[in-house]
Amino acid sequence: MSIRLYSSLILAFVMASLHALPFLPRPExxxxxxxxxEVRYGMEGRQAIRRYELHLLPWTxxxxxxxxxxxxxxxxxxxxxxxxxxxxxxxxxxxxRRTEVRHLALPAPSLRxxxxxxxxxxxxxxxxxxxxxxxxxxxxxxxxxxxWDQIPARFPIHWGADGAPNGWSTRSFAGVYGPxxxxxxxxxxxxxxxxxxxxxxxxxxxxxxxxxxQTVVAYVIAVAFSLxxxxxxxxxxxxxxxxxxxxxxxxxxxxxWLSVRRRAETGAQAAExxxxxxxxxxxxxxxxxxxxxxVEKRIGLGWTFNFGNRMSWIVLALLLLIxxxxxxxxxxxxxG
Amino acid sequence: MAKRTPVIxxxxxxxxxxxRQIVDxxxxxxxxxxxxxxxxxxxxxxxxxxxxxxxxxxAQAYRQLAExxxxxxxxxxxxxxxxxHAPSGASREKVAEFKRRIRQMAAQMRAEGLSxxxxxxxxxxxxxxxxx
Numbered sequence: 001m002s003i004r005l006y007s008s009l010i011l012a013f014v015m016a017s018l019h020a021l022p023f024l025p026r027p028e029x030x031x032x033x034x035x036x037x038e039v040r041y042g043m044e045g046r047q048a049i050r051r052y053e054l055h056l057l058p059w060t061x062x063x064x065x066x067x068x069x070x071x072x073x074x075x076x077x078x079x080x081x082x083x084x085x086x087x088x089x090x091x092x093x094x095x096x097r098r099t100e101v102r103h104l105a106l107p108a109p110s111l112r113x114x115x116x117x118x119x120x121x122x123x124x125x126x127x128x129x130x131x132x133x134x135x136x137x138x139x140x141x142x143x144x145x146x147x148w149d150q151i152p153a154r155f156p157i158h159w160g161a162d163g164a165p166n167g168w169s170t171r172s173f174a175g176v177y178g179p180x181x182x183x184x185x186x187x188x189x190x191x192x193x194x195x196x197x198x199x200x201x202x203x204x205x206x207x208x209x210x211x212x213x214q215t216v217v218a219y220v221i222a223v224a225f226s227l228x229x230x231x232x233x234x235x236x237x238x239x240x241x242x243x244x245x246x247x248x249x250x251x252x253x254x255x256x257w258l259s260v261r262r263r264a265e266t267g268a269q270a271a272e273x274x275x276x277x278x279x280x281x282x283x284x285x286x287x288x289x290x291x292x293x294x295v296e297k298r299i300g301l302g303w304t305f306n307f308g309n310r311m312s313w314i315v316l317a318l319l320l321l322i323x324x325x326x327x328x329x330x331x332x333x334x335x336g
Numbered sequence: 337m338a339k340r341t342p343v344i345x346x347x348x349x350x351x352x353x354x355x356r357q358i359v360d361x362x363x364x365x366x367x368x369x370x371x372x373x374x375x376x377x378x379x380x381x382x383x384x385x386x387x388x389x390x391x392x393x394x395a396q397a398y399r400q401l402a403e404x405x406x407x408x409x410x411x412x413x414x415x416x417x418x419x420x421h422a423p424s425g426a427s428r429e430k431v432a433e434f435k436r437r438i439r440q441m442a443a444q445m446r447a448e449g450l451s452x453x454x455x456x457x458x459x460x461x462x463x464x465x466x467x468x
Binding site for chain 1: 341346347349371381382389
């Protein structure tokens with residue numbers, strides 16, 4: 001029953017996200033097209049969005065019904081009816097609405113402007129906010145090193161639902177420092193993503209809240225991995241986990257809210273307008289004449305690669321290699 | 337009151353080459369004092385990125401201004417505005433060339449539909465700024 005409940009909840013979240021898709025980007029975007037704000041909020045814009053919502057609704061209902069009623073043993077049917085089919089339908093409906101409103105798209109403006117400041121060049125070297133998370137992990141490592149003799153030869157690292165330990169580690173370099181090392185790599189990975197996006201994207205494509213989220217996530221990860229790193233000496237009470245999660249999300253929500261409010265006070269940047277001809281399907285950007293590595297996404301939130309820039313391919317390869325390396329390290333540390 | 341950050345604008349549809357537009361726009365900020373000696377300009381890469389143009393175009397503009405004595409371009413460091421000593425006097429040919437350009441600009445403004453009164457007002461503003 002719990003598996004069905006969880007999978008239905010995940011499906012409900014996915015479908016809700018698909019329904020919210022037209023509202024996620026800036027107000028100057030309509031189904032992945034750059035349009036004037038008054039068009040987006042005008043009759044044509046509102047009608048297109050309404051049609052998208054109405055056409056998606058039966059698929060959402062059908063997927064949820066299928067998710068609740070289909071026997072769990074019909075895994076393949078379940079996957080198609082409650083996952084692939086609604087996703088495909090949403091993509092198809094989105095593409096249809098996009099074609100309908102294509103005539104409203106703005107041409108790429110020939111006027112460009114930039115602020116004559118070296119602020120963005122300095123920021124790359126000023127991202128010292130990532131030092132404290134690394135210091136937390138280093139401090140935990142130092143603490144473990146100083147109390148090395150007190151660490152038992154074998155200690156629990158995982159507990160079952162009944163509270164009895166079912167996973168163990170040993171007093172070795174990998175066993176004791178492994179979680180901290182993994183935490184440091186994850187923090188450095190997030191720092192790398194933040195640095196490369198600041199370095200390779202236009203000011204107008206960035207949102208300060210995104211940078212705040214990345215920084216806060218680095219702090220949360222450092223604390224979580226430090227707590228895991230202390231397991232050889234101290235067993236973290238199970239009740240502390242929900243409190244930690246609530247505190248983390250609360251901290252994240254607060255910082256994002258402050259960041260968004262600050263942006264509203266200082267005035268939002270003008271939306272980045274990239275040539276329509278360089279967007280393929282609204283999501284794939286290819287412009288060899290644009291030096292940007294990342295551009296603001298037309299659909300959804302965040303950035304996407306400029307696949308016309310060779311450097312973007314190198315960054316993409318690195319981004320894929322690092323998580324693969326992390327998984328490899330994790331399997332090495334948890335062996336035995 | 338905090339100093340306002342100067343902004344550079346270019347028009348990709350203009351017949352004037354983009355590097356020329358950057359040079360002209362930057363020179364205006366330098367002459368007007370929006371950029372003072374010691375101020376650092378964005379790196380070539382950053383300005384090209386923000387304007388969505390190639391690095392070479394910005395580099396060419398910076399080099400031109402460095403040759404005119406406005407910028408200090410040292411390898412590995414960002415372009416910095418330097419204290420420029422204006423030449424004591426322009427040659428007769430240069431003066432004639434500038435006069436011709438002003439007349440051409442006024443004619444172009446007329447051709448684009450600006451009234452003689454508006455053009456005169458704009459030129460007066462420029463002249464008043466020069467006398468301050």
